Amino acid sequence: MKAALHPGRLLARRYRLLDQIGAGGMSVIWRARDEVLDRVVALKVLAPSLAADARFRGMVREEARAAAQLVHPHLTSVHDYGETVDPDGSITSFVVMELLSGEELKLRLTEGPLPWTEAVQVGAQVADALAAAHRLGIVHRDITPANVMMTGTGVKVLDFGIATRIGAPDEDEDGETFGTPAYVAPERLDGAPAQPSTDVYSLGVLLHEALTGRVPYPADTWEQLSAALASGPPPTLADLPDLPPPVAQICLRSLARNPADRPTARQVATALRDHSLPTEPPTATIRVPTQPLPPQSPAVVTASVPAPAPATASVRAAPASATASVPA
Structure with a gap:
């Protein structure tokens, strides 16, 4: 038993x-x-x-x-x-x-979209993690809010359960596609080999959802995803007027249908990090009043200064001394 x-x-x-x-x-x-x-x-x-x-x-x-x-x-x-x-x-x-303490991004998003500054910070950190995985030839294949944990020290990407090597077949032996439909890149429906660009697409979906509260192409099944990609309007972030244009551009580029048109995870991380760091506070000159010092007797400092040499080089003049009075 x-x-x-x-x-x-x-x-x-x-x-x-x-x-x-x-x-x-x-x-x-x-x-x-x-x-x-x-x-x-x-x-x-x-x-x-x-x-x-x-x-x-x-x-x-x-x-x-x-x-x-x-x-x-x-x-x-x-x-x-x-x-x-x-x-x-x-x-x-x-x-x-590692045992983590925090909250899944999925649960956090049930309350609505994140403030754009927080969404950008989350996206930058997930992109950083993916860039590290891609450098080692690993594709995650399941970047979703359920696999991102919000902790006190930043986000943590979870669950490499269906991760694979770059270039490996994207389907299992029975022809099944792995992943969560709404976050899966279009080319994966055609069985294209696993590539970093598929993770970048999923990252774009996650960032879009963090910013707007919704995924670009809602789907619970592969059939629904195919239909949404075929008939759904292209994603837009036009309803977020406060969002910096470079952030909107990098998000929408990540969602490009053609994998070759997507940025790398490192490029996404760099672009988002440029808009997630606090700006430097302006410098200011602070005037501090001072109390006048009590008057003191002047001190006499004597310095020996060589006098200029005469025009005739063969004659040397003795140095003259100069006395300057400097207040102490």
């Missing part, structure tokens, strides 16, 4: 489960204590039905390996990958991650 997950259970003779803090279709997230390093971590435990599939466990292990290479302030740190074999032979597969 498979051992159930419960508070107090020890996985891999190291990770003590404390309490469940999240769940999804593919995994359950637990808070746990690493008893070797004496720290609290997050354990992403794969659903039993998926952990039974060696191919799927391999995908999760590759996710952990890829994410562990990424050391960046706006990427969630991955510490370990582990598997335990239960008495009945079943396998528990899990990824050990």
Whole structure:
């Protein structure tokens, strides 16, 4: 009989489960204590039905390996990958991650769009994280508000569960497309290989939603997305008159249908960061009144100053002394 997950259970003779803090279709997230390093971590435990599939466990292990290479302030740190074999032979597969404290951007957006200055800051930090991943040849493939955590030290990009290498096939063996339809780049519907530009499109959708409270092409299924892309009007930010034009331009360029027309994640980060930093305060001259010093007796300073030499070079004159009176 498979051992159930419960508070107090020890996985891999190291990770003590404390309490469940999240769940999804593919995994359950637990808070746990690493008893070797004496720290609290997050354990992403794969659903039993998926952990039974060696191919799927391999995908999760590759996710952990890829994410562990990424050391960046706006990427969630991955510490370990582990598997335990239960008495009945079943396998528990899990990824050990940095435990974060904060709020998902998805939940934050239920209250409406962000102030444009905050939206730009979030977009710049996500773009920075993506640029770091792209430099290592990794495409995230699922940039959505549900995978962005707002923390006290800035945003953190989560879940590299469907990340892959640049140039890898974008579909699984059954021809299925990964991702969240409303955030998926148009070319992915045609099975184009994974490229950094697909992440940039998703970033453009996320930024558009953070600014306006809505995605450019609402869709819950691939069919709805195809229909929205075919008939929907092009996205616009014209209803945000206070938004700096360069911010609107970089967002809309990220949403270009042609991947070649999109900027890189690094270019997006640079453009947004230019409008997210506080302006330098104007300098001012401050006049401080001073009290006059009490009068003192003048001091006499004597300096020896050489007199100019006469026109005849063969005759040398003795130096003359000059006396100057300088108040102390």
